[in-house]
Amino acid sequence: MSSRAPSIVTRLAAHALVYAVAASMLLPFLWMVSTALKTDLQALPREAAGESVTFLPPGWPWEWRWGNFADAARAVSLWDFYQNSLVAAALTTLVAGVHNALAGFALAKFRFRGQRAVFWLVMSTMMLPVQVSFIFAYIAAGRLGMVDNIQALVVPFAVSGFGIYSMKQAIATVPDSLLEAGRLDGMSDLELFWHVVRPIAWPTIAALGIFTFVASWNSFFWPLVVVDSVHSKTLPLAVAELSAGRYVQSWPVRMAAMTILTLPLIVVFVIFQRAFVRGVAMAAVKE
Amino acid sequence: MRGRSASPYLFLAFPVAILTVFTVGPTLLGLALGFFDWSGSGPARFVGLGNYRSLVHDSRFWPALRNTLVFVLLSVPPSVLAGFLLATIVQARWFVGRTLVRTALFLPTVVSIIAVGVVWRWLLDSAGGLLPRAIVGVGFERSPDFLQGGPIASWLPWLSWPMVSLIVIQVWRTAGYCMVLYLAALSGVNESLYEAAEVDGATRVGVLRNVTWPEVAPMTAFLMVTGVIGGLQVFDIVWAMTSATETDSTVTLNLYIFREFQQSRLGYSAAIGGVLFALTLVTTMLQLRVMRRNAA
Incomplete structure (x- = not known):
């Protein structure tokens, strides 16, 4: 410098x-x-x-x-927890990716009644602490049949205020003239989204996707509230019990389990780190 | 596109429904619940300010509030400052290994603190942890109990060893994140500002303090505010480090909320949530004020 x-x-x-x-x-x-x-x-x-x-x-x-890893996998049904975490994180990323982007598109490129109200609803959710909302979110999830299953880990995070806001900011940079041209070619709004908006906003969608995946993979408080039984436990929940010595006593085997939990995410991060870091930075710099 | 169409409503219906059902609605109901006595089944009983009045005399609430504030005040500024200093070094043209350092420092942000917490606990555990052993090994009579100990000094009754451990781990965990964000902010600073300062004969420290620091002030404000909000709501790390050995010296607001929830004292849990909400709101309002001043 x-x-x-x-x-x-x-x-x-x-x-x-x-x-x-x-x-x-x-x-x-x-x-x-x-x-x-x-x-x-x-x-x-x-x-x-x-x-x-x-x-x-x-x-x-x-x-x-190396046997510690096999021991860990045997002692703790790690594979089941893995599957739960992976399915929950992948589904959340996919569903949130689509809906955050569509909502961002609507807020950035359309004028409609109630727009300001929706915008402020979205903004307000960014500062509402989960510790206030979790009791009734839990009750709502229960009413909708989403307790102790994968849906309970996905649906409440199917959109996020932060995600919608980031997408809105990114899509606002798409030139209106491109959208008008697409319109003249007879594209529907959904086609416009897919063929015009998506390619331009892709860096943000990708960064947000990685962000969503990691947040879901590591999430702890909500799963702790909403998951009871072994069959829908995610890795962090299992690890917390593992570390308390619930499944195995041997420290090396426990550490092997921790390694199995964290290593894939580390690899993913190292591969995608540019996009990841850019995504995080972008969100903050725009603030 | 200003044409009338149903599309925005279609695109927003599901997101708005999700945010309403799982965030905004539950928040409003949760705040209201703070004025009721409810176990989760059966009718709720309106108690007005009863829960809040009980909080005032609750011997568990005050430690939880104090620990949370201590955690925020002692962890956020150090990690922001560390992030700033690290970024100014790493960003320098002569620095070798920028990508490697950035990857290493960002790792704790990505990896589950629940898993890393196990390693930390093993490091700090009084029964066989590395650090206590090292302290005894180099000749001290006994090591502080990093996970269950009392105040670090008799004149610091509000700061216990476990809180120190949590704060250190939090700084360890967030400094890299701050650095990465400062790197992004620094790359936007106009080079000519540095050159002008040099022509004026400013020292290196002078440039850092009078040019760099003011230039990245918006990022500092952002990191401080999000750090404070995150710190007020801290849960994972406290759970990972102390849930097995929980005492008044480690309990935080969020952990207390969860404990009361587990005991089916939902109204009381919600009232503590109300306190957390108020603290978050104050922080957010301060943020808006700072941002407005920066914009002006």
Whole structure:
């Protein structure tokens, strides 16, 4: 940012500082994975294993016990939880992607009665804390037959105020002349949305999609309220119980389960990180 | 498109229905419920301000409110400031490894805190955690109990060790997010401003304080406000770290709301929700005021 580069010492110190912070972000994950590969005895502090205390670094697994992952998958019906999380997150992303975009299109490119009211309804939902609404949202879900099933994890998030607002902002940049031209070609509004609006707004739709997926995948409070039985538990709920020692006692096996939970999301993030970061930044900068 | 058509209504019917049924409606009913006594079945009994009056004398509510405010005040400004400083370094032309650092720092934002919380708990646990062992290992007589301990000092009765742990983890978790957003804001700052400051002989720190910081003020306001709102509603991390060992020194508003809900004291739960709502509203109004001042 400055045309005068600082001295080499300053530059080195700055790099060291930032890399140290970055390492602190990575270490818990590395530790999780390395512990997941250890035997129970290795994972214990050495003192407990009858040796003197050596605490740091967490230590390399001497013999890699890949079996922990199999144990984890066996002990905890991880695959079921996985499926629930994946289905819920994918469905939410898909349904919300379509509806947020359509609602954003309506608000950005149409003039109609009640527009202001709808806009303020959408805006207001962004600042309403879920802790006030969850009791009656839970009751509403129950009335609609959506307790303790996947629908309960999807339908309440089928749109979001934040999503609609972001889409409205993005679609507002689509030139009206393009829409008029499409109109003259005899396109219906839905065709206009698909052939004109969608391609132009795609970066926002994609960024929002990743955002929605991660939020759904990690969501905890609402599933905790609305899910009771094992068959519709999502991964975070299972992990919370797992960490409390509900399914397995062995720490390496628990860590293996945590690894199975987090690794796919880390991979997805690393692949899509540009879109993801841009999406998050875009939403904030527009504020 | 100004033509009359049914399309906007069709496009908005479902979204408006969802927002009404699952957010706006339940919020209004939830606020109203704060004035009732209700167990979830049977008739609700109107108690007026009864629930709120009970809150005043509730020995659990005050710690929850205090812990929540302490959490917000001690976690939001440090992570915003850390994000700013990190961004100014990472954004410099001479910085090597920008993408790598950005990925690493953003990771905690993406990964479930429930899973990462387990690692943190293992790190901090008094029975065999790494940090307590390390502290004893380097010669201290005993380590503080990071997850269940009392106040960190007798003159700081409102700040317990578990709160310190939660705050540190929250800063750890959100600093990277702040950095990424500051990077976006910094890329929009006009280079000539820096050059002008240099011509005027400003020091590096002077440029940072008098040019960079004011230029990214809107982002700072955004991060502060969303950080405060998120912090007021904190739940996951508190649950992950302390749900097994919950005490008055770790309970937060949101956790207390959930506990009362579990006990079927829905009216009381809703009244605490009303307090949280008021705090959020005040924050939002401050945000609007700040944004208006920035726009002017």
